[in-house]
Amino acid sequence: MAFELPDLPYSHDALADHGMSRETLEYHHDIHHKAYVDNGNKAIAGTEWDGKSVEEIIKGTYDAKAIAQSGIFNNASQHWNHTQFWEMMAPGGTGMPGDLEKALTESFGSVDEFKSQFAAAGAGQFGSGWAWLVKDSDGSLKVTKTENGVNPLCFGQTALLGCDVWEHSYYIDFRNKRPAYLDNFLNNLVNWENVASRM
Numbered sequence: 563m564a565f566e567l568p569d570l571p572y573s574h575d576a577l578a579d580h581g582m583s584r585e586t587l588e589y590h591h592d593i594h595h596k597a598y599v600d601n602g603n604k605a606i607a608g609t610e611w612d613g614k615s616v617e618e619i620i621k622g623t624y625d626a627k628a629i630a631q632s633g634i635f636n637n638a639s640q641h642w643n644h645t646q647f648w649e650m651m652a653p654g655g656t657g658m659p660g661d662l663e664k665a666l667t668e669s670f671g672s673v674d675e676f677k678s679q680f681a682a683a684g685a686g687q688f689g690s691g692w693a694w695l696v697k698d699s700d701g702s703l704k705v706t707k708t709e710n711g712v713n714p715l716c717f718g719q720t721a722l723l724g725c726d727v728w729e730h731s732y733y734i735d736f737r738n739k740r741p742a743y744l745d746n747f748l749n750n751l752v753n754w755e756n757v758a759s760r761m
Contacts, residue, residue: 563613565599565641567591568648576653581746586734594730595644602637609634616642617715624716631711639711643692647726652753662758669703676705681744683707684727693744695723697761722760723752 570591575584606612611619616638623635631639663673670676676695684693687707694706696719703722706714714721725747732743 563615565602565616565638567596567599568645570648572651572653577651577751580654580750581735581743582651582751583735586731589734590726590731591644591648595641598637598640598644601633602641605632605634605637611638620713620715624712626716636711639713639715642715643711643713643724643726646721646724649756650723650753651747651751652756655750655752656755658754659758662754662761665703665761670705677748679705680723680725681741681748684725684744685741687727690728693725693727694719694721695757696721720760723757 570587574587574591577587578584606614606619611622611634614622619634619638620642623632623638625631625635658673666673666676670679680693680695683705684707687693687709689709691707691709692713694708694714696704696706696714698704699718704719706719708714708716713724725744727740727744732740736743736746
């Protein structure tokens with residue numbers, strides 16, 4: 563099946579009062595994400611991956627030994643990553659459901675400690691990549707980080723929360739202050755109800 567650019571689940575200016583400007587979403591969604599969709603469709607056309615789901619393509623083309631991933635993997639993975647990212651945010655964020663708060667406290671000691679570890683993972687990712695809260699195959703919750711477009715699907719994990727730390731995601735609003743961007747994401751933008759629904 564061909565990749566399709568999803569609509570944002572909110573207007574382009576819905577996050578502007580909460581640290582993510584209309585300009586950022588126009589560039590990030592309308593240009594960067596669209597490029598992954600368009601280039602991904604070109605890359606899979608006529609291959610064995612044509613007609614497969616994006617999840618099947620990611621799992622089937624991921625090569626942990628490859629320094630630079632294939633064009634098919636990179637575009638499919640980044641398309642999937644961004645689709646999740648838009649859904650993981652809401653204007654002003656949302657309240658955290660009690661079951662998620664309990665799970666984070668049991669796994670990390672407190673919600674604040676989880677946020678600290680998540681922010682540290684994102685800030686510590688050298689170059690481009692993502693910070694993640696994942697549910698591992700054994701059911702445990704972990705904070706991870708991945709380079710470039712690699713995501714939790716590659717490791718058999720469930721992505722509960724992901725934050726894009728490629729420069730295009732924050733440079734318009736935060737310039738080179740990635741830690742400030744991560745702090746704003748965690749405290750003003752996360753759709754915790756969406757995170758809880760992925761548990």
